[in-house]
Amino acid sequence: MAILITARSVNQGYEWVAHARIARTEKLPDDVIERIRTRGDLAALPPRYARPARVVQHVLAYESIPQDLQDQVKGDLGVPGLVELVTLAGQYRLIAGVLFAFDSPLPESTPPPF
Numbered sequence: 001m002a003i004l005i006t007a008r009s010v011n012q013g014y015e016w017v018a019h020a021r022i023a024r025t026e027k028l029p030d031d032v033i034e035r036i037r038t039r040g041d042l043a044a045l046p047p048r049y050a051r052p053a054r055v056v057q058h059v060l061a062y063e064s065i066p067q068d069l070q071d072q073v074k075g076d077l078g079v080p081g082l083v084e085l086v087t088l089a090g091q092y093r094l095i096a097g098v099l100f101a102f103d104s105p106l107p108e109s110t111p112p113p114f
Contacts, residue, residue: 006056013113
């Protein structure tokens, strides 16, 4: 989910296509994936999804993560999970830049996701 939010935030189609498939395999609900793709309100998702989404959104906006949100996510995912969310958002924003730089095409016969 963190990678999809990151890919969508920068309109990186290749990154989106590659990870939407994985997200479905890992049982991320289709309605969550579609809400991310269409830039729907992620805060309206169940807390299991909304809290990590808010963490990623803060990272992508170069904002401090509010302490109460950090505490909630630590309660849900532990410290390693919170750190992983932050790291994934930063790492995949960097990867998106590389994909853009080399104009990485979508797989053949794949329509643009957005």
